[in-house]
Amino acid sequence: MSLHHVALRAGLDPAIVSDLRxxxxxxALEESHGSSSWxxxxxxxxxxxxxxxxxxxxxxxxxxxxxxxxxxxxxxxxxxxxxxxxxxxxxxxxxxxxxxxxxxxxxxxxxxxxxxxxxxxxxxxxxxxxxxxxxxxxxxxxxxxxxAVPSDFLDPILHSLSFLEAQHLPSVRRHVHSYVALAAIDSKFSDFPPSAHACACVCAASRRLNLVDSPESLLKFLAKLLLIDLDSLLLCYSQLQKALDLALPSPFKAAACRSEVSHAPANVDRVLLTPSECQLxxxxxxxxxxxxxxxxxxxxx
Incomplete structure (x- = not known):
């Protein structure tokens, strides 16, 4: 008998992800916990x-x-x-x-x-x-x-983006989860709330998959949707872009930016660290x- 447990994840409920409440x-949950400076x-x-x-x-x-x-x-x-x-x-x-x-x-x-x-x-x-x-x-x-963690905001955000087609969602999710892990490891992102992480990661994924022409317009829309300070969100996105430029190996970068978004990889093992840092x-x-x-x-x- 196999000792491995297989847990099936419940599907999305449109009534929940579409509800702004x-x-x-x-x-409110993330604000109640605040940021942690150690x-x-x-x-x-x-x-x-x-x-x-x-x-x-x-x-x-x-x-x-x-x-x-x-x-x-x-x-x-x-x-x-x-x-x-x-x-x-x-x-x-x-x-x-x-x-x-x-x-x-x-x-x-x-x-x-x-x-x-x-x-x-x-x-x-x-x-x-x-x-x-x-x-x-x-x-x-x-x-x-x-x-609250950044992934909690992912489904409501993706549901609100009408330009995303169904076949693009798996690639966007894969990239976003990779970028969330990158941001969690980098101490520079500790001052930003999970909602800002989620918005910045979605915008970065959409840009690198050539799904959006103007990242700034998308960030403005997300800032209004989640009631986030736009300047703070722009700063978070800018720092994420710099971290990705340093962390992404060139072959991965080329693959992530091509138009065949359904095949673009987002392996966390290849995203996180440059050769000068700790090796996975x-x-x-x-x-x-x-x-x-x-x-x-x-x-x-």
């Missing part, structure tokens, strides 16, 4: 260390075939926890594993199994550690785990070696 409620509190954790850790988290989520919303929610929980409680570097990977477990419980039909997270961490953490820290993390977060092919980082690994990379740079 859904967007308003999502905006840099001032954490003495030994730097953006490069966070990036290395998040690449490992993304690897785990992909290998476990998690839903697209799990990784962004885990990142949000991690940043929220780091913003209110100081964490030693030796416990950083353990906290990351806990946030992935919590995010999977919120968004997955079948959540992640703790012992599998231990395997991905090279057995540097134990199931007992994860379960103990799980209680601590949710307590310090005030049990506020139901946060490397083994998972031992949670007691994250700091040393990143310090060595900075010295080599």
């Amino acid at each position: 859904v967007v308003r409620n999502l905006r 840099i001032s509190l954490q003495q030994d954790i730097y953006p490069r260390i966070r990036r290395t850790l998040l690449v490992w988290m993304l690897q785990v989520c992909e290998e476990q075939k998690c839903e697209e919303e799990v990784f962004p929610l885990a990142v949000h929980c991690l940043d929220s926890y780091l913003s209110i409680h100081a964490v030693e570097t030796c416990n950083l990977q353990l906290v990351a594993a806990v946030t992935m477990l919590l995010a999977s419980k919120m968004r997955e039909t079948v959540p992640l199994i703790p012992w599998k997270l231990c395997v991905h961490a090279d057995d540097s953490i134990s199931v007992a550690d994860i379960l103990q820290w799980e209680v601590s993390v949710v307590s310090r977060l005030g049990w506020g785990l139901a946060s 092919e490397t083994p998972p980082c031992h949670h007691r070696q994250v700091s040393a690994t990143c310090e060595n990379k900075m010295e080599q740079a």
Whole structure:
């Protein structure tokens, strides 16, 4: 008997995705949680260390075939926890594993199994550690785990864009989810709300798939639809474009910009990092070696 669980995702309900009250409620939810700034509190954790850790988290989520919303929610929980409680570097990977477990419980039909997270961490953490820290993390977060993520805004946004044809939607979704992961890893996007991430990613995907002539006009429409400050949205989109120009390998860039949008790839593994950054092919980082690994990379740079 197969041990793999197959979970079927429910189809879209037009009555929900077309209702602007859904967007308003999502905006209210993201505003209630706000942004998380952890840099001032954490003495030994730097953006490069966070990036290395998040690449490992993304690897785990992909290998476990998690839903697209799990990784962004885990990142949000991690940043929220780091913003209110100081964490030693030796416990950083353990906290990351806990946030992935919590995010999977919120968004997955079948959540992640703790012992599998231990395997991905090279057995540097134990199931007992994860379960103990799980209680601590949710307590310090005030049990506020139901946060909005950029993917939550995707369906209402796509439904409102009349120029998108049905055959283009799979390519747009694939690109958007890749860009959302890229933005989650880059600490420069931490100050932008999930709604801005979603709008910027949809606009970037539409532009790179040659589905829109004027990204600025699309951003103005989305800013009005979601009641987002236009200047902030334009800044988010500009930074995303710069990040994509640096991260996309040239063959991928050429493929993403061609007219055959249904064949344009959007593999997250190929989008995230340039050769000078941490490579996705490397083994998972031992949670007691994250700091040393990143310090060595900075010295080599």
